[in-house]
Amino acid sequence: MIDDAEAVFFDIGGVVLDLASVRKGHRRFVTELATEYDLDEERALGTWRAVLGEYFRERRGTEFRSAAAGYDRAIEAAVGSPVPEEEWRPIFERATEECLQPVDGARETIEALSGAVYLGLISDIDTREAERVLGEFGLIEYFDEMTTSEEVGRTKPDPAVFATAIGNAGVDPDRSVMVGDRYHNDMRGGSWAGLRTVAFGGSAATGPESETDGPGADTEGSEAETGTGTDGTTDNDEGKAGASRDPDGVVDYRIAGLCDLLEIVGLDGTS
Structure with a gap:
C-alpha cells in the first residue's frame, strides 16, 4: 500500500x-464504409488493417502520429480515392459509439x-x-x-x-x-x-x-x-x-x- x-x-x-470493443467498432465502421462505397467488406478490412499498421510502424522513435491521419490513409486505400474527413468521421463516430465499452x-x-x-x-x-x-x-x-x-x-x-x-x-x-x-x-x-x-x-x-x-x-x-x-x-x-x-x-x-x-x-x- x-x-x-x-x-x-x-x-x-x-x-x-x-480494446475488444475498439476492434469491434472499427470493423463496424469498415462494414459501413464498404456498404457506402460498394466495396468487398473483407478486402476493405484487410486493407484498413494493413495500411493503418504500416502507418504507425513508420513512426520515428516516440514522435506522435495522429490516428485520424492514419484513418485518412487507410480509407483512401480501401476506397481507391480520397474521402474528406467531414464525410468519413460521422460514419466512424456513429459506428464506434455503438460498440465502445x-x-x-x-x-x-x-x-x-x-x-x-x-x-x-x-x-x-x-x-x-x-x-x-x-x-x-x-x-x-x-x-x-x-x-x-x-x-x-x-x-x-x-x-x-x-x-x-x-x-x-x-x-x-x-x-x-x-x-x-x-x-x-x-x-x-x-x-x-x-x-x-x-x-x-x-x-x-x-x-x-x-x-x-x-x-x-x-x-x-x-x-x-x-x-x-x-x-x-x-x-x-x-x-x-x-x-x-x-x-x-x-x-x-x-x-x-x-x-x-x-x-x-x-x-x-x-x-
Whole structure:
C-alpha cells in the first residue's frame, strides 16, 4: 500500500477503454464504409488493417502520429480515392459509439477514487478521440487533467509525456501511480518518471516478450491483451516467474481487476 497516495494516472486503451470493443467498432465502421462505397467488406478490412499498421510502424522513435491521419490513409486505400474527413468521421463516430465499452470495473473504481486522490490520464490516443470516448462513458468529469501524446508531441514512454502530466498535477511521483497495460510504454515509462507502476493486463502483466502492441495500440488494440495478475503483489515476492515477466524491475504491482487499485492507494476501508 502507498501511504498518503496523491494521484492515480490511467492509460486509456486497455485500462479504461475495452480494446475488444475498439476492434469491434472499427470493423463496424469498415462494414459501413464498404456498404457506402460498394466495396468487398473483407478486402476493405484487410486493407484498413494493413495500411493503418504500416502507418504507425513508420513512426520515428516516440514522435506522435495522429490516428485520424492514419484513418485518412487507410480509407483512401480501401476506397481507391480520397474521402474528406467531414464525410468519413460521422460514419466512424456513429459506428464506434455503438460498440465502445469501458473496461469492467472502470466506472466504479474511478468514482471511488474521485475526490480522494488526483485523477489523471496519460494516453497516446488523439485528444479529440479521448475526449469523445470518455464523454460517452460519462467519465471525463471525474478526471482532473488529461495528458495526451498529441498535446506533448511525443508518445509514451518518452519522459516528456510523463513530466508534463506530473508537472500539471503538482504531485510527488513517489506517492502516485501509473496504471497501464503495456510494459514498455506504461511500466518502463512510468517507472523512469518516478511513479509507482500498476500492471493491469496486456504485456504490462505478462512481460515484454508478449508485447505485440506497437504504436497506435491505444486505439487499435492488440490481440495479446489477455494478461492477468496477482492482487497487490510486488515482483520481489514472485521469484523467477516475476523476473521473467519484469526483467527491468519496473512493475511495482499487478492487479487482476481495477477495483484492486483501492487497496494499493489505501481506499479499500481496511487501513
